[in-house]
Amino acid sequence: MILRSAAMSSSSSRSALSALLRRNALGRRQRRRHLPAVPLPLPLPLVLRSHSSAAAASSGSAWQPRRLEERRDRPRDCDYDHDHDRDRRPPIADEPDYDTLGPTSRLNLFTAINSAMRTAMRTDPSAIVFGEDVGFGGVFRCSQDLLEEFGRDRVFNTPLSENGIAGMAVGYASAGGTAIAEIQFADYIFPAFDQIVNEMAKFRFRSGNQWNCGGVTLRTPCGAVGHGALYHSQSPEAYLAHTPGIVVVMPRGPRCAKGLLLSSIRSKDPVVFLEPKILYRSAVEEVPDADYEIPLGKAEIVRTGSDVTIVGWGAQLRTLQATCDLAAREGVSCELIDLRTILPWDSECVVSSVRKTGKLIVSHEAPLTCGFGAEVVATLQQECFFHLEAPIQRVCGYDTPFGLVFEQFYLPDEKKNLDAIRRVMDYSK
Amino acid sequence: MFATKAASLLLRRSAASSSSSVAAVAFLRNGFANGNVRSMSSNVGTFDLTGSFETYGLDTAPKNSVEMTKEELLKHFELMYTMRRMEITCDNEYKARAIRGFCHLYDGQEAVATGINAAFEPEDSWITSYRCHCVALARGGTVSSILAELFGNIGGATEGKGGSMHFYNKASNFYGGQGIVGAQVPVGLGLAFANHYNATPGKPMQVAIACYGDGAANQGQIWESANMASLWNLPMIFCIENNHYGMGTSQDRHSSHSDYYKMGNHIPGVRIDGMNVLAVKEGMRFVKEWVGAGNGPMYVEMMTYRYHGHSMSDPGTTYRNREEIALTRSTRDPIELVKRTLIDAGFADAEQIKDIEKVIRKEVAAECKAAKASPKTAIEPHLYEYVFSSNGGKKQNEFPPHIRMPDFAKSKWY
Ligand SMILES: Cc1ncc(C[n+]2csc(CCOP(=O)(O)OP(=O)(O)O)c2C)c(N)n1
Ligand SMILES: [Mg+2]
Numbered sequence: 001m002i003l004r005s006a007a008m009s010s011s012s013s014r015s016a017l018s019a020l021l022r023r024n025a026l027g028r029r030q031r032r033r034h035l036p037a038v039p040l041p042l043p044l045p046l047v048l049r050s051h052s053s054a055a056a057a058s059s060g061s062a063w064q065p066r067r068l069e070e071r072r073d074r075p076r077d078c079d080y081d082h083d084h085d086r087d088r089r090p091p092i093a094d095e096p097d098y099d100t101l102g103p104t105s106r107l108n109l110f111t112a113i114n115s116a117m118r119t120a121m122r123t124d125p126s127a128i129v130f131g132e133d134v135g136f137g138g139v140f141r142c143s144q145d146l147l148e149e150f151g152r153d154r155v156f157n158t159p160l161s162e163n164g165i166a167g168m169a170v171g172y173a174s175a176g177g178t179a180i181a182e183i184q185f186a187d188y189i190f191p192a193f194d195q196i197v198n199e200m201a202k203f204r205f206r207s208g209n210q211w212n213c214g215g216v217t218l219r220t221p222c223g224a225v226g227h228g229a230l231y232h233s234q235s236p237e238a239y240l241a242h243t244p245g246i247v248v249v250m251p252r253g254p255r256c257a258k259g260l261l262l263s264s265i266r267s268k269d270p271v272v273f274l275e276p277k278i279l280y281r282s283a284v285e286e287v288p289d290a291d292y293e294i295p296l297g298k299a300e301i302v303r304t305g306s307d308v309t310i311v312g313w314g315a316q317l318r319t320l321q322a323t324c325d326l327a328a329r330e331g332v333s334c335e336l337i338d339l340r341t342i343l344p345w346d347s348e349c350v351v352s353s354v355r356k357t358g359k360l361i362v363s364h365e366a367p368l369t370c371g372f373g374a375e376v377v378a379t380l381q382q383e384c385f386f387h388l389e390a391p392i393q394r395v396c397g398y399d400t401p402f403g404l405v406f407e408q409f410y411l412p413d414e415k416k417n418l419d420a421i422r423r424v425m426d427y428s429k
Numbered sequence: 430m431f432a433t434k435a436a437s438l439l440l441r442r443s444a445a446s447s448s449s450s451v452a453a454v455a456f457l458r459n460g461f462a463n464g465n466v467r468s469m470s471s472n473v474g475t476f477d478l479t480g481s482f483e484t485y486g487l488d489t490a491p492k493n494s495v496e497m498t499k500e501e502l503l504k505h506f507e508l509m510y511t512m513r514r515m516e517i518t519c520d521n522e523y524k525a526r527a528i529r530g531f532c533h534l535y536d537g538q539e540a541v542a543t544g545i546n547a548a549f550e551p552e553d554s555w556i557t558s559y560r561c562h563c564v565a566l567a568r569g570g571t572v573s574s575i576l577a578e579l580f581g582n583i584g585g586a587t588e589g590k591g592g593s594m595h596f597y598n599k600a601s602n603f604y605g606g607q608g609i610v611g612a613q614v615p616v617g618l619g620l621a622f623a624n625h626y627n628a629t630p631g632k633p634m635q636v637a638i639a640c641y642g643d644g645a646a647n648q649g650q651i652w653e654s655a656n657m658a659s660l661w662n663l664p665m666i667f668c669i670e671n672n673h674y675g676m677g678t679s680q681d682r683h684s685s686h687s688d689y690y691k692m693g694n695h696i697p698g699v700r701i702d703g704m705n706v707l708a709v710k711e712g713m714r715f716v717k718e719w720v721g722a723g724n725g726p727m728y729v730e731m732m733t734y735r736y737h738g739h740s741m742s743d744p745g746t747t748y749r750n751r752e753e754i755a756l757t758r759s760t761r762d763p764i765e766l767v768k769r770t771l772i773d774a775g776f777a778d779a780e781q782i783k784d785i786e787k788v789i790r791k792e793v794a795a796e797c798k799a800a801k802a803s804p805k806t807a808i809e810p811h812l813y814e815y816v817f818s819s820n821g822g823k824k825q826n827e828f829p830p831h832i833r834m835p836d837f838a839k840s841k842w843y
Contacts, residue, residue: 157678158683160645227530400812
């Protein structure tokens with residue numbers, strides 16, 4: 001006997017669904033102003049049939065940038081006042097004076113990042129934002145509403161193609177543009193590594209300064225959130241810091257994130273900007289509404305002290321602040337330094353602090369071996385050999401993958417850091 | 430395999446009831462309507478698959494009908510229903526915060542894993558993406574080992590280390606779920622190469638299948654793999670589970686090519702109705718035979734749909750509307766389709782199906798309880814063992830000195 005196995009999908013309901021889908025597809029298409037609204041192939045054929053060929057060929061189903069003349073003619077609703085020849089811009093030397101920056105808003109990390117991108121796009125007509133799902137605001141909402149303000153030409157989704165995203169940023173920046181690209185999670189940066197290490201980092205050097213891609217900023221969320229497991233928790237700063245030619249930045253909170261991201265976007269060098277994702281919602285600060293920049297390559301002394309120097313970056317600063325409070329209760333005065341820029345790092349700041357305190361602890365979430373802490377330690381023992389009163393301590397993640405159930409145990413928390421403080425204090429008694 | 434209890438239950442019952450009258454009704458309802466009567470028995474049916482396939486670059490095609498026994502169809506139904514219940518359990522447990530982190534559910538796509546598995550042998554290699562709970566189940570996993578993994582318990586398929594995206598099964602050559610989009614495909618190529626290399630001359634080769642999504646289909650790694658697979662004529666199946674969305678981006682927004690089965694260029698392809706387990710099975714039988722005969726790789730596109738959002742943090746309704754989901758559920762649901770087929774074939778009646786469902790629901794609940802009862806994975810030695818090989822019991826997986834254990838006395842550097 002022959003039985004109809006597809007008996008349940010009656011032809012009337014089938015065509016209802018097709019109509020519905022066609023309507024949805026059309027609605028979306030029409031919103032793309034520059035594409036003709038032609039009937040589209042069904043995204044979800046119920047009766048299987050070849051649904052793309054002819055229609056897709058005539059509609060051009062891929063996103064296409066608007067022609068250049070059209071862009072030039074577009075009325076400008078904002079004031080583009082920056083000098084875009086990056087090499088002519090003077091380096092940013094000074095810390096912003098927050099007292100003179102005017103009104104502030106309470107922002108968390110993702111809204112601060114959003115504010116920085118918005119500011120950059122308003123002041124630089126060549127700035128574009130792209131990456132996986134960024135048109136909808138991105139998985140962490142950092143690019144929320146940018147599409148509405150700046151349009152599809154400047155804010156757009158890409159396919160899942162990390163190497164393509166990074167490479168496209170390099171090309172666009174080499175041609176003079178400002179590319180703000182997003183890699184959805186730092187764990188997905190590895191497919192893009194070739195473009196970062198071999199193309200992005202070396203373009204200026206290998207072309208004898210004829211070309212450069214200083215206009216690239218590659219933003220990516222990093223770090224643990226408590227349950228991200230193997231592929232959503234990593235902090236790859238040390239892999240990146242092994243690459244001369246790129247700047248690696250990691251902010252510790254909303255206020256410095258905005259200033260650092262603005263200087264990264266305007267920097268003469270390509271920047272990989274790592275955003276500790278645990279802070280996106282949980283860190284809230286008063287952030288100036290103004291346009292301000294924080295110098296790259298400069299550490300910040302977050303807390304002055306006399307007994308022990310503690311160095312960290314990103315979300316780890318929060319843990320370290322708490323550690324300093326615990327230590328203070330035991331009568332230990334800690335000097336806390338946020339590197340902010342991991343490459344090139346501000347060794348001077350750390351060296352002068354350790355010459356004062358004689359003790360150093362470096363702490364990061366990434367695994368211990370070859371973590372960036374190792375670099376700090378190596379430099380410090382060379383520069384401060386006679387000032388050291390105790391062996392330098394590293395309090396870091398472990399040399400294991402980031403197993404789902406082990407996260408809390410894995411992280412270099414306050415207690416582990418406090419223990420290290422006690423140890424170095426014991427030495428110098 | 431899990432759920433055999435339910436199967437035997439039904440078989441016992443139906444043996445008692447006279448099945449001939451049921452079959453006669455089905456015959457009237459369907460056989461005549463088709464005008465294409467073949468030999469039949471009450472335990473075997475021939476099912477029409479017209480319109481379930483499209484081919485590209487091939488001079489043969491999957492058959493337009495498939496024969497299936499009552500036992501087999503019941504087995505498929507039970508597996509798929511178990512999958513559905515398991516994913517619903519995951520959803521509930523996630524909402525109750527017993528499961529944390531990343532969790533990608535497969536409900537809506539059950540026919541794909543079930544049908545592929547039905548066409549495959551355990552010796553064939555299978556690798557897939559992070560949406561892997563149900564492939565693990567099809568490849569011989571148990572509901573409790575899958576749920577325990579999600580809970581982070583020692584009874585989990587990988588001892589709670591990996592969580593949602595990490596299931597493996599050596600016995601059935603299941604190389605697992607991978608967290609990085611597209612990364613499984615070149616690995617699948619290596620599996621195909623191994624099958625090619627190890628093949629017995631004169632015999633069909635075992636095949637390798639790499640499953641990935643419509644969003645993944647444009648990752649550079651896949652194009653590289655396609656070229657190598659074709660260049661070296663490997664028994665490789667590139668299987669795109671086209672659920673029409675890569676996270677929140679619909680396929681027309683992320684791909685310039687929407688006929689995924691034609692993406693291999695000169696590599697032939699088949700598009701299969703991935704909501705119909707019979708079509709998936711027959712289609713994959715055809716593909717496996719063709720690829721295993723040494724004809725080279727093939728592209729397969731499974732037309733399917735995911736009901737849940739991309740992961741648990743995605744409600745799944747911002748980039749598509751509820752009507753689309755509801756209409757798919759009411760007109761294309763893979764499980765409703767098998768149920769209907771079982772009834773139409775006279776293999777079971779609605780009552781019997783309800784009974785099976787009841788048994789499965791109970792069993793999944795029991796397995797969930799068992800998974801919860803499994804203890805949390807201990808740090809020692811699970812945190813550091815298997816980072817390297819055991820190297821004959823020497824060194825590498827000894828307690829690493831930099832790890833500070835909860836028991837301070839054991840911490841070497843502290
Ligand atoms: C290299 C990489 N980029 C991005 C991601 C994040 N991500 C995980 S799944 C996914 C969507 C994939 O869609 P598709 O391939 O269609 O598979 P589906 O989820 O629909 O099964 C994205 C963007 C990732 N895991 N790896
Ligand atoms: Mg998809």
